[in-house]
Amino acid sequence: xxxxxxxxxxxxxxxxxxxxxxxxxxxxxxxxxxxxxxxxxxxxxxxxxxxxxxxxxxxxxxxxxxxxxxxxxxxxxxxxxxxxxxxxxxxxxxxxxxxxxxxxxxxxxxxxxxxxxxxxxxxxxxxxxxxxxxxxxxxxxxxxxxxxxxxxxxxxxxxxxxxxxxxxxxxxxxxxxxxxxxxxxxxxxxxxxxxxxxxxxxxxxxxxxxxxxxxxxxxxxxxxxxxxxxxxxxxxxxxxxxxxxxxxxxxxxxxxxxxxxxxxxxxxxxxxxxxxxxxxxxxxxxxxxxxxxxxxxxxxxxxxxxxxxxxxxxxxxxxxxxxxxxxxxxxxxxxxxxxxxxxxxxxxxxxxxxxxxxxxxxxxxxxxxxxxxxxxxxxxxxxxxxxxxxxxxxxxxxxxxxxxxxxxxxxxxxxxxxxxxxxxxxxxxxxxxxxxxxxxxxxxxxxx
Amino acid sequence: xxxxxxxxxxxxxxxxxxxxxxxxxxxxxxxxxxxxxxxxxxxxxxxxxxxxxxxxxxxxxxxxxxxxxxxxxxxxxxxxxxxxxxxxxxxxxxxxxxxxxxxxxxxxxxxxxxxxxxxxxxxxxxxxxxxxxxxxxxxxxxxxxxxxxxxxxxxxxxxxxxxxxxxxxxxxxxxxxxxxxxxxxxxxxxxxxxxxxxxxxxxxxxxxxxxxxxxxxxxxxxxxxxxxxxxxxxxxxxxxxxxxxxxxxxxxxxxxxxxxxxxxxxxxxxxxxxxxxxxxxxxxxxxxxxxxxxxxxxxxxxxxxxxxxxxx
Numbered sequence: 001x002x003x004x005x006x007x008x009x010x011x012x013x014x015x016x017x018x019x020x021x022x023x024x025x026x027x028x029x030x031x032x033x034x035x036x037x038x039x040x041x042x043x044x045x046x047x048x049x050x051x052x053x054x055x056x057x058x059x060x061x062x063x064x065x066x067x068x069x070x071x072x073x074x075x076x077x078x079x080x081x082x083x084x085x086x087x088x089x090x091x092x093x094x095x096x097x098x099x100x101x102x103x104x105x106x107x108x109x110x111x112x113x114x115x116x117x118x119x120x121x122x123x124x125x126x127x128x129x130x131x132x133x134x135x136x137x138x139x140x141x142x143x144x145x146x147x148x149x150x151x152x153x154x155x156x157x158x159x160x161x162x163x164x165x166x167x168x169x170x171x172x173x174x175x176x177x178x179x180x181x182x183x184x185x186x187x188x189x190x191x192x193x194x195x196x197x198x199x200x201x202x203x204x205x206x207x208x209x210x211x212x213x214x215x216x217x218x219x220x221x222x223x224x225x226x227x228x229x230x231x232x233x234x235x236x237x238x239x240x241x242x243x244x245x246x247x248x249x250x251x252x253x254x255x256x257x258x259x260x261x262x263x264x265x266x267x268x269x270x271x272x273x274x275x276x277x278x279x280x281x282x283x284x285x286x287x288x289x290x291x292x293x294x295x296x297x298x299x300x301x302x303x304x305x306x307x308x309x310x311x312x313x314x315x316x317x318x319x320x321x322x323x324x325x326x327x328x329x330x331x332x333x334x335x336x337x338x339x340x341x342x343x344x345x346x347x348x349x350x351x352x353x354x355x356x357x358x359x360x361x362x363x364x365x366x367x368x369x370x371x372x373x374x375x376x377x378x379x380x381x382x383x384x385x386x387x388x389x390x391x392x393x394x395x396x397x398x399x400x401x402x403x404x405x406x407x408x409x410x411x412x413x414x415x416x417x418x419x420x421x422x423x424x425x426x427x428x429x430x431x432x433x434x435x436x437x438x439x440x441x442x443x444x445x446x447x448x
Numbered sequence: 449x450x451x452x453x454x455x456x457x458x459x460x461x462x463x464x465x466x467x468x469x470x471x472x473x474x475x476x477x478x479x480x481x482x483x484x485x486x487x488x489x490x491x492x493x494x495x496x497x498x499x500x501x502x503x504x505x506x507x508x509x510x511x512x513x514x515x516x517x518x519x520x521x522x523x524x525x526x527x528x529x530x531x532x533x534x535x536x537x538x539x540x541x542x543x544x545x546x547x548x549x550x551x552x553x554x555x556x557x558x559x560x561x562x563x564x565x566x567x568x569x570x571x572x573x574x575x576x577x578x579x580x581x582x583x584x585x586x587x588x589x590x591x592x593x594x595x596x597x598x599x600x601x602x603x604x605x606x607x608x609x610x611x612x613x614x615x616x617x618x619x620x621x622x623x624x625x626x627x628x629x630x631x632x633x634x635x636x637x638x639x640x641x642x643x644x645x646x647x648x649x650x651x652x653x654x655x656x657x658x659x660x661x662x663x664x665x666x667x668x669x670x671x672x673x674x675x676x677x678x679x680x681x682x683x684x685x686x687x688x689x690x691x692x693x694x695x696x697x698x699x700x701x702x703x704x705x706x707x708x709x710x711x712x713x714x715x716x717x718x719x720x721x722x723x724x725x726x727x728x729x730x731x732x733x734x735x736x737x738x739x740x741x742x743x744x745x746x747x748x749x750x751x752x753x754x755x756x757x758x759x760x
Contacts, residue, residue: 025729
């Protein structure tokens with residue numbers, strides 16, 4: 001024993017136990033805003049720590065697979081950028097974003113039928129920050145945001161941070177259900193509450209995998225126009241469809257009532273953190289001010305690197321390669337699900353993007369089952385992550401974007417074993433999980 | 449020395465936090481420290497590097513069930529903590545309870561059952577028997593594992609099936625135990641070569657009343673009182689219980705016993721950990737600090753004891 005340890009133990013013994021000290025291990029605990037109440041450690045997050053190990057087939061994360069990117073081309077572009085324009089690239093930039101990049105963004109959006117002026121584009125730190133900025137300028141605590149059921153977990157986190165009330169709205173295999181949207185708007189307005197916007201991911205939805213049908217696009221826009229509800233169209237996967245040309249965006253048909261969010265994270269690389277907002281002129285003014293207060297400006301270096309990539313590389317060809325790779329992985333996942341899953345499980349076949357939404361046989365709880373899955377070395381995201389109201393326990397999001405086709409099949413094989421064991425356990429104990437809320441028709445009842 | 453943290457157990461995240469904190473504390477105390485995960489690269493690394501001592505901070509299976517310690521024995525490296533056999537017994541909560549009873553300690557009445565038993569005999573009847581025998585409230589937990597993962601307090605028989613399923617999500621065997629209500633305390637025991645010695649008792653007061661995973665690892669959500677605000681006699685009894693189980697199980701270097709003090713002042717042994725959490729929100733570092741000790745210096749002393757144990 002070290003002399004210090006011996007001395008201190010001796011002193012503790014000789015002076016008795018001393019006065020009790022109280023600690024919460026966080027001396028700031030009484031100072032946090034109320035909105036931090038939900039920011040706690042969770043078993044689910046802890047389990048995802050295991051998913052990072054290579055032994056685990058992770059069907060959980062939504063990381064794009066960028067292994068096909070021409071790193072030599074990107075490296076050369078960045079080298080040239082520093083050599084020729086380094087002083088500008090490493091300086092503060094415009095709060096609205098680099099003008100050249102904003103012009104290129106308009107070219108990208110034109111693929112989805114959007115005619116826009118670069119002045120109406122604000123570059124953001126990924127489209128995640130775009131969700132944050134839009135919510136920041138529109139939402140007071142208690143304002144209602146209508147979201148699909150399920151909805152993107154990152155957006156729900158933003159809405160929670162700004163203390164919005166999320167009202168989920170049913171989807172089916174054709175996307176958001178217009179009658180459900182009409183009912184939701186009427187219900188909320190009858191309560192005298194303000195709806196600030198509809199947040200929607202029309203293409204290859206995260207997490208549901210479904211795509212809003214062409215007929216419904218018109219109807220959804222009409223409903224929102226009549227009810228004076230703004231639409232926040234989040235479209236990170238729009239160019240990653242597996243069949244045919246890109247689907248025209250909602251924003252292509254409606255300039256005033258739609259705020260459009262785009263991203264280079266899935267079509268190029270997420271590490272640059274470059275996304276954008278296209279907004280009506282007055283809104284754009286507010287967004288620039290909000291952006292300046294948030295970050296002063298989006299990173300000039302990242303913007304110029306993305307701009308250089310778009311200028312010097314066949315980025316459309318690259319997206320085509322991405323699409324083929326993701327299609328192959330989607331096929332691997334659907335094939336494995338068809339071959340292996342118990343009959344009572346249901347899932348959809350996405351026409352693009354990264355995700356399959358799987359609904360478990362009755363009585364099973366994806367959240368409660370996750371530890372067993374991690375033990376079996378497979379991971380997924382339980383459906384509850386995609387609801388603000390605690391629903392979704394019977395479903396899960398499966399990502400096919402990152403693992404190889406072989407790993408996807410192995411992951412589905414492991415998951416099938418876990419589900420079969422869980423079915424047996426539920427059969428033994430009869431009662432459904434406490435997390436499955438009964439007496440309520442879950443809004444995600446028919447995504448298949 | 450080498451700090452091992454991570455692994456593939458459900459407690460990987462907690463282990464990484466413990467490892468990071470201990471490695472920093474050891475560096476602050478002047479030691480040269482490597483940190484590694486336990487994976488296929490470990491044994492090749494150990495073949496190329498020979499640390500003076502290994503500090504295994506893996507929580508859950510492999511780390512606490514004796515498996516990793518068996519490997520360290522095979523490799524022939526000194527390591528901090530209990531040996532494989534003692535770890536195996538301590539990690540198995542029902543078995544550790546039997547040892548505690550044998551050592552004259554109070555431990556809550558309990559029943560340990562694998563899920564096959566429920567399937568073979570009919571879950572409803574078995575659960576009826578459990579409630580009839582043990583009463584309510586109950587605490588249901590996986591027979592092995594830590595960080596309160598898969599643990600539920602059951603106050604109504606209607607909630608028992610769901611609690612059983614939650615426990616079985618973490619393992620094939622569940623411990624159903626009478627829930628003793630009272631003051632919850634944790635008592636570390638250290639042995640730097642001069643015999644096991646309890647450190648100050650830490651009282652745990654979670655905001656929600658249950659010291660679950662969230663309460664354990666969210667700073668601010670649990671109040672800790674150290675030394676616990678209890679009579680000196682009761683504190684001494686807690687220390688005795690922790691030292692007794694440490695010795696009865698043949699543990700070494702460091703352990704942490706989780707105990708309950710009921711309204712009559714009886715101290716109940718719940719479980720003991722051979723690789724207790726050493727994160728920023730764990731109880732052992734609080735107790736170490738309350739004893740006037742420095743965590744890095746103390747772990748350094750445990751390392752010296754481990755090395756001395758190996759020295760012929």
